[in-house]
Amino acid sequence: MKKSVRIFEKTTELTLLLCALVSILSVIFISVFIFKEGLPLFQKVGFFDFLFGGDWSPTGNPPSYGIANFIIGSIAVTFLSLLFAMPIGIGVGIFLAEISGKRLASFCRAVVQLFAGIPSVIYGLFGYIAIAPIIRRFSSSTTGLGIFTAAIILALMILPTIINITEVSLLSVKRNLREASVALGATDWYTISRVVLPAAKTGIAAGAVLGMGRAVGETMAVLMVAGNSVSRPGGILDLTRTLTMNIATDMKYASGDHYTSLFTTGIVLFVFILVLNLASNFLINRSIRGEK
Amino acid sequence: MKLNLKYDRNLGLKLKDKIAKGILIAFTAVSILVLFWIIGYILYKGSYSKKNVSSNFFIEKNTILPLDNLSEGGGESAPGEALVFIVNKHVKVDGLDVAQLKEFFTSARNPKWGFITEQNLNASVYALFPQDNQLAVKASSLLCGGEAYGASVNFEKSDDAVINSVAKDNGGIGFVSASSLAAAEKNRKVKILEVYYRQLVATSKDKSPSSIAHSEILRGLDNLSAQGLRLADYREVESSNLAPIEIQRPVSKFLLTPAFLFTPPARSGQWGGISHIIVNTLLLVFFTILISCPIGMGAAIYLTQYAKERWYVKLIRLGVETLAGVPSIILGLFGHVFFVKTLGLGIGFASAILSITIMILPTIIRTMEEALKSVPESYKEGSYALGSTKLATIFKVVVPAASTGIITGVILAIGRVVSETAVLLYTLGSSYQLVSGPSSSARVLSQHIYLLFSEAISFEKAFASAAVLIIMILAINLIANSLIRRMNKMQID
Numbered sequence: 001m002k003k004s005v006r007i008f009e010k011t012t013e014l015t016l017l018l019c020a021l022v023s024i025l026s027v028i029f030i031s032v033f034i035f036k037e038g039l040p041l042f043q044k045v046g047f048f049d050f051l052f053g054g055d056w057s058p059t060g061n062p063p064s065y066g067i068a069n070f071i072i073g074s075i076a077v078t079f080l081s082l083l084f085a086m087p088i089g090i091g092v093g094i095f096l097a098e099i100s101g102k103r104l105a106s107f108c109r110a111v112v113q114l115f116a117g118i119p120s121v122i123y124g125l126f127g128y129i130a131i132a133p134i135i136r137r138f139s140s141s142t143t144g145l146g147i148f149t150a151a152i153i154l155a156l157m158i159l160p161t162i163i164n165i166t167e168v169s170l171l172s173v174k175r176n177l178r179e180a181s182v183a184l185g186a187t188d189w190y191t192i193s194r195v196v197l198p199a200a201k202t203g204i205a206a207g208a209v210l211g212m213g214r215a216v217g218e219t220m221a222v223l224m225v226a227g228n229s230v231s232r233p234g235g236i237l238d239l240t241r242t243l244t245m246n247i248a249t250d251m252k253y254a255s256g257d258h259y260t261s262l263f264t265t266g267i268v269l270f271v272f273i274l275v276l277n278l279a280s281n282f283l284i285n286r287s288i289r290g291e292k
Numbered sequence: 293m294k295l296n297l298k299y300d301r302n303l304g305l306k307l308k309d310k311i312a313k314g315i316l317i318a319f320t321a322v323s324i325l326v327l328f329w330i331i332g333y334i335l336y337k338g339s340y341s342k343k344n345v346s347s348n349f350f351i352e353k354n355t356i357l358p359l360d361n362l363s364e365g366g367g368e369s370a371p372g373e374a375l376v377f378i379v380n381k382h383v384k385v386d387g388l389d390v391a392q393l394k395e396f397f398t399s400a401r402n403p404k405w406g407f408i409t410e411q412n413l414n415a416s417v418y419a420l421f422p423q424d425n426q427l428a429v430k431a432s433s434l435l436c437g438g439e440a441y442g443a444s445v446n447f448e449k450s451d452d453a454v455i456n457s458v459a460k461d462n463g464g465i466g467f468v469s470a471s472s473l474a475a476a477e478k479n480r481k482v483k484i485l486e487v488y489y490r491q492l493v494a495t496s497k498d499k500s501p502s503s504i505a506h507s508e509i510l511r512g513l514d515n516l517s518a519q520g521l522r523l524a525d526y527r528e529v530e531s532s533n534l535a536p537i538e539i540q541r542p543v544s545k546f547l548l549t550p551a552f553l554f555t556p557p558a559r560s561g562q563w564g565g566i567s568h569i570i571v572n573t574l575l576l577v578f579f580t581i582l583i584s585c586p587i588g589m590g591a592a593i594y595l596t597q598y599a600k601e602r603w604y605v606k607l608i609r610l611g612v613e614t615l616a617g618v619p620s621i622i623l624g625l626f627g628h629v630f631f632v633k634t635l636g637l638g639i640g641f642a643s644a645i646l647s648i649t650i651m652i653l654p655t656i657i658r659t660m661e662e663a664l665k666s667v668p669e670s671y672k673e674g675s676y677a678l679g680s681t682k683l684a685t686i687f688k689v690v691v692p693a694a695s696t697g698i699i700t701g702v703i704l705a706i707g708r709v710v711s712e713t714a715v716l717l718y719t720l721g722s723s724y725q726l727v728s729g730p731s732s733s734a735r736v737l738s739q740h741i742y743l744l745f746s747e748a749i750s751f752e753k754a755f756a757s758a759a760v761l762i763i764m765i766l767a768i769n770l771i772a773n774s775l776i777r778r779m780n781k782m783q784i785d
Contacts, residue, residue: 005681008609009682016594019589019594020589020590020599023608023650023653023654024608026611026615026650027615029626031627032633033625087319088319088322088323091319102392110769111327112323118762119765120713121711121739121741122743124745126333129333129337130333140753156326194310213613213617217617217618219619220714220742223746224745236479244619245553248714248717249411251624263625269622270618274617275502277617280609281613
């Protein structure tokens with residue numbers, strides 16, 4: 001091989017490696033900058049006061065930065081949405097993987113993909129105009145907004161994630177397990193519920209965690225339907241503000257310590273998401289290893 | 293006995309099977325229906341609006357405003373004693389009531405059509421010079437109540453001059469004597485306005501409703517007098533100080549008109565259309581893809597063709613996974629502090645493109661990796677056997693073979709860029725002007741929807757924009773799906 005050709009080959013490989021490094025560099029930069037901007041707040045506000053303080057009045061005198069209510073809001077909205085989305089998502093996943101014919105399944109898959117592609121502003125708009133009035137009619141809520149509505153919308157948004165992962169992990173269950181079960185005289189449903197589902201449970205759990213991550217990180221849709229109240233929610237029909245909403249709302253006018261505190265909120269959110277992602281990665285790896 | 297029991301148990305199991313399957317089918321059906329509900333609802337709300345509009349005047353098909361002897365029947369006076377109002381064809385209005393007309397002719401500042409038609413159009417008002425003839429004097433006393441015309445009114449000497457001026461001016465409005473009606477009708481650039489001058493009042497002072505449906509009036513005068521109401525000329529209402537009753541009228545209109553798509557927005561999006569915003573969206577998509585695709589492509593090629601299971605390759609994969617999970621609001625924060633502030637790019641197009649590039653990189657890398665992986669090993673072996681280098685094999689054999697998958701990845705990435713909002717909130721700004729450079733603030737479709745909604749500017753426009761966005765997403769999905777189908781077919785062949 002000519003020397004010039006080899007040099008060219010090497011430089012190209014190096015360029016490609018650089019391209020591959022962009023994403024890990026981005027993650028490092030994101031972490032560094034979010035932490036650099038957010039950490040200085042702890043010189044003025046105690047770590048525990050920030051995390052567990054229930055009073056958020058950054059423009060008050062003296063200002064007070066406590067994001068406990070937003071953490072509660074985020075957790076409430078996320079868990080409720082998982083509660084709605086998990087049964088339906090797993091159900092649809094089972095239907096696609098085990099029951100439906102090929103044609104129907106590919107149609108449903110296209111629909112699910114479309115679900116995932118709908119922009120979050122549109123989910124938010126839909127929640128405000130279509131879901132909120134229904135909630136208003138059938139409950140004591142005056143606005144129809146709040147945790148419950150936000151959870152419904154989030155459930156719709158994370159449904160595709162859960163369906164996809166459920167389907168993939170069901171399909172990856174070995175064929176001989178099924179055959180053994182059927183050979184023992186088990187019915188279809190018995191096979192699915194007692195053999196296939198337990199075998200795929202790690203994968204499904206990974207899907208749930210991934211969906212949780214999406215729900216915690218979602219901003220626009222919850223911003224439009226959760227009501228954005230800084231007080232502590234007392235029930236599922238109450239208005240709330242999540243961590244993401246806090247950043248999106250206050251960035252508009254924040255300055256000084258207030259601005260810093262939004263990055264501190266960002267750190268909390270970021271750590272939360274990182275933990276969830278690591279957990280789902282761990283689960284996915286385990287389910288793959290389980291197959292082997 | 294034993295046999296019987298077994299039979300029963302089997303039946304029970306089969307029933308359980310059927311019920312379980314039924315529930316799963318129901319779940320799937322409900323999910324699909326909900327999706328169609330969302331899409332259908334947004335498309336319907338975005339293309340068609342129906343709402344109640346209240347007015348103090350009775351809307352009727354009457355093109356003549358009589359100057360004296362205002363008759364009950366609706367302007368049967370002799371020609372010459374009446375006015376006809378004309379507007380330029382560009383103005384999307386069928387008729388105006390007397391109060392609105394007076395507003396045009398007495399307004400001190402330059403009046404705008406937007407308040408009535410939502411068009412971003414300055415109105416040019418033309419009137420007959422009040423000293424030239426009797427009719428013009430009467431008209432001025434009617435329209436201005438004895439005071440002078442507004443500062444922005446232009447005067448013309450004759451009816452023909454008014455018609456010509458209105459025809460030339462896109463926002464033109466003016467009046468001529470009723471005898472020139474035929475001349476005005478002949479001019480193709482001019483439209484005759486309907487004039488509403490009758491109002492609804494109570495016959496007796498006590499017990500009158502505060503508002504009434506328009507259809508009630510259309511049912512006839514007998515019906516009105518039975519309710520203790522009558523139609524009165526606006527001058528009678530004014531002179532005897534009567535309180536007009538609001539008339540509620542359902543107005544329906546199509547929102548997704550060409551005018552909406554092709555006119556620029558004005559007054560924060562309340563008036564006009566979304567042309568600038570669509571162009572901004574397309575530009576953002578174009579430049580983001582231009583930057584992110586080569587990087588993503590390079591990364592995917594490296595990961596599939598070069599990478600061995602080294603520690604840094606694992607790290608790279610971890611990086612891609614982590615980046616995919618970072619919420620967009622965090623990327624927005626990062627974009628704001630890094631691109632906007634640290635690099636000093638300012639809130640604008642460049643910062644937005646770079647932030648959103650980081651966001652879609654994992655999507656692109658993953659889809660392209662899948663595409664490259666699907667190329668059969670035998671292709672590469674064939675190429676090597678012919679003596680070509682690794683680089684030549686990759687770029688002349690592997691990449692072309694994976695092209696459909698790569699294009700699908702690009703299209704899916706476009707879909708993500710189009711639907712993103714949170715990253716852009718604090719990196720792109722909110723100006724609704726056309727992008728003019730890398731540091732110019734702008735807004736894209738998804739952001740426009742959010743701002744119209746959150747600032748309560750116009751729900752109608754928000755829905756219409758949402759319908760446009762949904763149509764874009766549907767188109768992107770259709771293209772991606774057909775490409776995926778073609779790819780699958782090719783693999784089977």
